[in-house]
Amino acid sequence: xxxxxxxEIIRHKIKHNLKRIETSIKWVxxxxxxxxxxxxxxxxxxxxMTLVTLIRTKHPWLIFLLPFGGLVxxxxxxxxxxxxxxxTNLVISAIHSDDNLPLKMAPLIFISTLITHLFGxxxxxxxxxxxxxxxxxxxxxxxxxxxxxxxxxxxxCGMSACFSALFGTxxxxxxxxxxxxxxxxxxxxxxxxCVISSLVAHGIAVSFGISQELFLIDSIPSFGIGNAVRxxxxxxxxxxxxxxxxxxxxxxxxLYKHFFKNPYVKVFVxxxxxxxxxxxxxxxxxxxxxxxxxxxxIDGTVRPEAFLLKxxxxxxxxxxxxxxxxxxxxxxxxxxxxxLFGNLLGFSPALCTAVGMAAVFxxxxxxxxxxxxxxxxxxxxxxxxxFLLAVAFSYMLSGYFGLYxxxxxxxxxxxxxxxxxxxx
Numbered sequence: 468x469x470x471x472x473x474x475e476i477i478r479h480k481i482k483h484n485l486k487r488i489e490t491s492i493k494w495v496x497x498x499x500x501x502x503x504x505x506x507x508x509x510x511x512x513x514x515x516m517t518l519v520t521l522i523r524t525k526h527p528w529l530i531f532l533l534p535f536g537g538l539v540x541x542x543x544x545x546x547x548x549x550x551x552x553x554x555t556n557l558v559i560s561a562i563h564s565d566d567n568l569p570l571k572m573a574p575l576i577f578i579s580t581l582i583t584h585l586f587g588x589x590x591x592x593x594x595x596x597x598x599x600x601x602x603x604x605x606x607x608x609x610x611x612x613x614x615x616x617x618x619x620x621x622x623x624c625g626m627s628a629c630f631s632a633l634f635g636t637x638x639x640x641x642x643x644x645x646x647x648x649x650x651x652x653x654x655x656x657x658x659x660x661c662v663i664s665s666l667v668a669h670g671i672a673v674s675f676g677i678s679q680e681l682f683l684i685d686s687i688p689s690f691g692i693g694n695a696v697r698x699x700x701x702x703x704x705x706x707x708x709x710x711x712x713x714x715x716x717x718x719x720x721x722l723y724k725h726f727f728k729n730p731y732v733k734v735f736v737x738x739x740x741x742x743x744x745x746x747x748x749x750x751x752x753x754x755x756x757x758x759x760x761x762x763x764x765i766d767g768t769v770r771p772e773a774f775l776l777k778x779x780x781x782x783x784x785x786x787x788x789x790x791x792x793x794x795x796x797x798x799x800x801x802x803x804x805x806x807l808f809g810n811l812l813g814f815s816p817a818l819c820t821a822v823g824m825a826a827v828f829x830x831x832x833x834x835x836x837x838x839x840x841x842x843x844x845x846x847x848x849x850x851x852x853x854f855l856l857a858v859a860f861s862y863m864l865s866g867y868f869g870l871y872x873x874x875x876x877x878x879x880x881x882x883x884x885x886x887x888x889x890x891x
Contacts, residue, residue: 504607506672508599532586533738543578556873559648579790586738593630603625604621620657623657624644631669637668639840649875650875650877682845684850702822702856704808705827709827712778712797717872718782744783771810797828801827802820821850835861838858875889
């Protein structure tokens with residue numbers, strides 16, 4: 468090889484490595500920016516959620532204003548010409564299909580979710596955080612004239628940051644946004660940016676006094692064949708529960724649309740249905756996020772029918788057009804069902820609650836790695852073999868159902884086949 472050729476090769480390698488260093492520095496910088504902005508928004512959203520939940524708890528009569536709150540939500544979306552908003556589905560499709568993700572989604576989902584929870588709608592908060600963070604991340608990408616592929620990474624950064632600030636699980640938050648978009652593949656180009664933005668956002672939340680959700684399991688039974696079989700049975704049942712939950716959410720939305728073409732009528736009727744359900748139950752345990760009920764599940768004191776009622780309340784709320792998330796209701800459902808399973812078998816209701824949460828979450832999101840990480844962050848590492856087994860079974864047996872219709876199943880869960888289909 469001649470000297471000039473060697474010189475050209477060295478120059479080429481130096482040029483490419485400098486480009487990689489430049490790109491790495493860019494992503495570290497913009498991950499920090501995303502973590503600060505989206506994490507700050509997530510922190511503000513957390514305090515807003517805490518405030519409206521406190522107000523509703525002190526004034527339970529506010530539930531009777533839910534239909535009117537729904538009218539305000541629909542009016543807000545119509546006012547900003549975003550009446551065809553598809554929520555988290557739009558955020559996911561913006562990553563793999565280049566759909567437009569407007570910045571106005573951020574204030575809309577922020578305000579609408581607070582209204583939903585103030586008046587007693589049954590919904591979560593993390594789904595709203597994904598929309599809030601995703602739209603902020605995309606807005607930052609547009610501001611700095613990123614190309615489409617880089618904007619996709621910024622969307623995932625924003626999702627991770629907001630999720631992390633709101634729920635206090637930075638590991639799971641960093642991975643979730645990369646895993647939820649396309650089942651079977653991971654967007655590893657976003658790994659460093661998502662990790663940094665998640666950690667920055669978590670640090671901001673902690674600095675404002677937001678403590679991580681943590682549920683302690685007093686004693687975990689030793690892992691053996693008998694206990695492994697019990698947990699496997701629970702995981703299989705949770706896979707079925709996750710399918711039922713997804714079907715109920717999607718069918719309730721379809722039924723509302725079929726019977727009530729006008730969105731104002733639809734949301735008003737949905738609010739009235741939630742009021743009737745609340746009066747029939749006689750309490751507001753199934754309104755709002757229900758995070759406080761998860762603690763009762765750990766203690767083994769929750770009612771046997773709680774898991775089913777939460778699914779009904781959530782389907783009635785979100786199907787009508789109220790805003791929020793589906794993730795915490797899935798936690799509630801899995802926790803309550805796991806508690807019931809543990810009480811019936813006389814086998815550690817606390818552990819079964821934790822396993823149920825992880826298994827149902829995995830079933831509805833098709834995100835086994837995130838499910839495992841969130842189990843460790845919420846319940847500690849001691850129950851690792853149980854979580855690992857449950858998440859594996861739930862992922863495999865939940866089929867191709869999912870919360871988000873825009874989520875794609877790239878590779879089959881049962882063979883190494885490329886299928887590239889949307890969830891059911």
